[in-house]
Amino acid sequence: MIRKSTILKSLTALVMSALSSTAVQAEVLVPIDQFLANTTRHYEANQYKTSYTVYVPQTELQGNAIVLNPAAVGEPVKLPTTSKNGFTYVDIESDPAMLGVSYTKVNGQLTLGPAPQASMVKAPYTLQTPLSWAFDPWPTEGAPYQAKLNTSGDNIISPSWFKLHSLGLEASPNVNIDYVNAYKGKGYHVWPLITNRFDPDFTSGILADQSVWKKYAHNLVQYAYIYGFDGYNFDFENIDYADRDRLTAFVAYLSNHLHQYNIKTSIDVTGYSDSPEWSLVYNRSAFSNSVDYVVLMAYDETWAKSTTAGPVASYPWVRNHTERLLSEVPSHKLVLGVPFYMRLWHDTNGYAKGETLAMKNTGTYFANHKDKMTWDDRLKLYYVSIPTSSGSDRIWFEDNTSLGLKLDLVKELKLGGFAAWRKGFEDESTISMIQGKDLGRGIPKSDTVDVPEPVVEETKPLTKLEQYKLRLEEKEKAKAAKAEAKRKAKEEKELAKRKAKEEAEQAKAEKKRQAEEAKAEKKRLEEEAKAQKERDAQEAKDKIASYKSHGSVQNTTTKNELTKSVQVVKR
Numbered sequence: 167m168i169r170k171s172t173i174l175k176s177l178t179a180l181v182m183s184a185l186s187s188t189a190v191q192a193e194v195l196v197p198i199d200q201f202l203a204n205t206t207r208h209y210e211a212n213q214y215k216t217s218y219t220v221y222v223p224q225t226e227l228q229g230n231a232i233v234l235n236p237a238a239v240g241e242p243v244k245l246p247t248t249s250k251n252g253f254t255y256v257d258i259e260s261d262p263a264m265l266g267v268s269y270t271k272v273n274g275q276l277t278l279g280p281a282p283q284a285s286m287v288k289a290p291y292t293l294q295t296p297l298s299w300a301f302d303p304w305p306t307e308g309a310p311y312q313a314k315l316n317t318s319g320d321n322i323i324s325p326s327w328f329k330l331h332s333l334g335l336e337a338s339p340n341v342n343i344d345y346v347n348a349y350k351g352k353g354y355h356v357w358p359l360i361t362n363r364f365d366p367d368f369t370s371g372i373l374a375d376q377s378v379w380k381k382y383a384h385n386l387v388q389y390a391y392i393y394g395f396d397g398y399n400f401d402f403e404n405i406d407y408a409d410r411d412r413l414t415a416f417v418a419y420l421s422n423h424l425h426q427y428n429i430k431t432s433i434d435v436t437g438y439s440d441s442p443e444w445s446l447v448y449n450r451s452a453f454s455n456s457v458d459y460v461v462l463m464a465y466d467e468t469w470a471k472s473t474t475a476g477p478v479a480s481y482p483w484v485r486n487h488t489e490r491l492l493s494e495v496p497s498h499k500l501v502l503g504v505p506f507y508m509r510l511w512h513d514t515n516g517y518a519k520g521e522t523l524a525m526k527n528t529g530t531y532f533a534n535h536k537d538k539m540t541w542d543d544r545l546k547l548y549y550v551s552i553p554t555s556s557g558s559d560r561i562w563f564e565d566n567t568s569l570g571l572k573l574d575l576v577k578e579l580k581l582g583g584f585a586a587w588r589k590g591f592e593d594e595s596t597i598s599m600i601q602g603k604d605l606g607r608g609i610p611k612s613d614t615v616d617v618p619e620p621v622v623e624e625t626k627p628l629t630k631l632e633q634y635k636l637r638l639e640e641k642e643k644a645k646a647a648k649a650e651a652k653r654k655a656k657e658e659k660e661l662a663k664r665k666a667k668e669e670a671e672q673a674k675a676e677k678k679r680q681a682e683e684a685k686a687e688k689k690r691l692e693e694e695a696k697a698q699k700e701r702d703a704q705e706a707k708d709k710i711a712s713y714k715s716h717g718s719v720q721n722t723t724t725k726n727e728l729t730k731s732v733q734v735v736k737r
Contacts, residue, residue, distance in 0.1 A: 193347065194262075194269065195255035196278065198247060204278045207266035208240065217339065218245040222264050222388045227426055232285040232391075234263065241334060241385040246343035246393055257343045261285055261391040285391065288428040293355070294319040295498060296576050296605040297459070297583025301359065301399075302326065306340050308590050310348045315597065318605040319583060321354045324399045328360040328389075330372055334381040335360075337389070346393050357397040357432065358389075364404040366443060373412040376419075383423035390429045397430030397458070407442035408645075414449045418456040432459040434503070437467075437487035451494040460495045461585050462488060464572070465505035468520075475511035475518040477562035479504070481546035484572050488579065497580045504572050504584050506591035508564040514557040525564055526593035539563075546571050566599045577606035 198218070202209060207220040221240030226233045245265075246257045258265055263285040270277045298315035305325035314321045325345065329336040346356050362369045372378055386398060400420070405413055421431040433453050439445040454460050464484045468476030477483075488502060508528075509520040531550065532539070539550045548563040576584050583605070586592070 193248075193257055194259040194271075194276065195248065195250070196258055196267075196269075196276065198254040198256055200278065201256040201258070201265075201267065205266035206236075206281045209245070218247065219243065220245050220265060222392075224384050225264075225387060227287070228284075230287045232263075232287060232427070234283060234285070236283075241381060241388060242337075243385070243388050243392055244337050244339070244341050248344050257347075260394040264388055264392050287426075288391070290428045291396075293430070293458075295582045297322055297501060297585070298600065298605070299324065299461075299501060299583060299585035300589045301585065301587050302589040303359075304590065305342070305345055310345070311352060311354075311589070311597075313597075313601070314353050315586075315600050316603060316605060317601070318603075318607070322357050322397075322585075323349050323354045323589070324357050324359045324585075326361070327358040328386075328398075330360065330362050330369075330382065332368070332372060332375075332378065334378060335385040335389075341389075341393070343393060346395070350394065355396040355430075356394070357399050357430065358395060359399045359401050360386075362402045362405070366404055366406045366409075369402070369405050369413075370409050373409050373416055379416060379419050383420055386420070386424060387427050387429065390424075390427070395429070397432065398424065399461070400431065400433040400457075402433070403436070404443050405447045407447050410447045410449060413447060414452045414456075417453060421456040421458075430459075431457040432461055432501070433457050434461045434463050435491075436463050437483075438490055450491060454495040454499055457499075459499050459501050459582055460491070461501045461503050462491055463503040463587070464488060465503060465507075465587060468509070470509070470520050470522070472520065473517055475509075475513055475520070475560045477545060477547055478508050478564060479572065480562070481568070481571055482544065485575060488575060488581075492579065498582050501582045502572070502576055502584045504569060504586050505564055506569075506586050506588060506596065508562060511560040512554070512557070513560055518560075523561065524591035525569075525596055526591060528561075528563060528565070531561065531563075566596055569596065570599055570603065573600070573603050573605065577604060580606060 202218075205220065207222060209218055209220045211218050219242045222243050223234040223236050223240045224238035226235060243264075246260075248255050248257055256265070258267060258269065262268055263282045266281040268279040268282055270279065296316075296319045298319065299322040300311070300315060301324045303326040305327070311323070325340075327338045327341050329338075341358075349356055362372075389395060390398070400417060402413065402417075417433055424431050435448045435450055435453065436445050450460065464487055465479045467479055467483045468474070484502075484504075488500070491500060506525050508523050508525070510523045511518045511520055535550050535552055538552065539548050541547075542549050542562075545562065547568050548565060550561050550563070552559040552561075573584055575581065
């Protein structure tokens with residue numbers, strides 16, 4: 167009997183390919199055991215051997231060549247595996263060199279060879295705007311979109327696959343080559359999302375450690391080439407204002423490194439507010455000079471933890487923040503973020519608690535409360551208030567009408583496109599509406615885009631004293647901003663505490679008032695009962711007396727009448 171291992175380790179394997187769009191080459195799949203037997207990369211497997219990690223050497227650009235340095239410590243990459251007919255394969259199509267192999271293909275037969283020392287830089291490309299973009303935080307749930315969101319420009323999908331870690335890039339176990347191939351087969355670009363965990367203390371640490379920046383940059387390139395990613399989306403939020411300049415430099419560093427490899431970049435920013443950590447920390451103008459696209463998260467006008475009910479994205483609020491951002495970001499780089507959700511507010515005595523409600527789950531409200539709904543023409547939203555036993559449920563609806571009006575801003579303001587949070591919250595009618603929406607012609611595909619050159623004013627070098635004063639001023643500003651944020655947080659906490667105390671006192675007073683009212687009512691009822699009892703007793707007494715009086719009169723009358731009778735008889 168021929169041993170299975172002998173077969174798997176042979177240098178020849180059947181080529182398995184799948185046809186897709188012109189943007190996707192046929193898959194080149196190698197049995198997992200054959201790949202492991204031939205790769206020059208160090209690899210590790212989980213205990214069940216269902217997932218593998220390879221360590222790719224650091225890369226260096228030499229012209230259009232990507233040179234891999236075997237002596238440099240490699241960064242971990244989840245191996246792009248797929249299952250076919252019960253067998254596991256490695257997809258080596260995108261970049262076999264980084265995976266530590268080479269291959270030739272003759273008459274349907276695949277032959278593996280030693281890994282080359284260099285790979286080639288991806289060809290540059292220009293996106294066709296306006297973009298139609300969807301964020302996918304749960305890429306394992308639901309089927310991929312079966313068609314493009316819109317044909318006005320290019321389409322992008324952003325699965326939430328990466329987090330920053332103090333030791334380097336942390337990849338989700340859900341990173342999946344089948345997902346990438348499925349979306350590319352439908353004509354999408356895949357731009358995974360990267361978060362900073364929304365942790366200000368953690369973020370301060372990694373922003374202060376530039377050695378880890380290099381690891382992020384190298385690893386992002388490796389993943390992009392091995393999996394065929396076209397770009398990345400940076401979702402960095404809740405950052406200490408004192409780290410503002412470091413954040414700006416960090417984004418510029420990552421973006422510059424990725425651009426050298428022709429990998430696109432984008433960053434998400436909130437609307438404008440006085441929050442140091444959630445808004446003021448963003449140097450939006452500087453971002454626009456570093457990344458390809460700035461995504462305005464034009465939602466959470468009333469955020470999830472608010473105690474006051476309100477809309478997620480009213481039209482005036484969205485338009486105001488978009489127009490304001492256009493003063494810092496060129497229109498062709500600005501992408502409008504729109505919500506596929508709203509909030510159901512449970513309002514009790516003026517205290518609201520929000521609950522996220524997906525657009526696809528609003529059918530019952532429209533069916534059961536249509537007669538109570540009103541269209542707010544100023545906010546461009548439907549509104550309904552539903553009475554409950556404890557107060558009311560309030561909803562400012564996001565539907566195809568309100569969403570369509572916000573999407574019209576893309577064409578009117580000549581924006582770079584829209585990005586929706588999130589996939590899976592919409593229904594089929596929403597997709598159909600977007601597919602039929604005229605978003606404008608955008609910017610044609612070309613290798614060059616006419617962008618005005620920034621005006622650079624010549625300045626004299628700062629003296630050491632001036633540099634010291636500038637650093638001192640920046641430090642004082644950061645300290646003041648942090649102190650102000652702390653003061654506001656303390657003020658809000660004290661306000662909430664006072665409000666809770668007042669509500670407790672009001673509740674106590676109300677309880678006391680109700681108790682006093684109940685006591686008074688009880689006393690009144692007792693007195694009324696006592697009075698009634700006394701009245702009943704007096705009435706009974708009066709009746710008895712009346713009966714006695716009436717009987718005496720009757721006896722006297724009878725006696726007199728008898729006397730008269732006797733007298734008559736005697737005569």
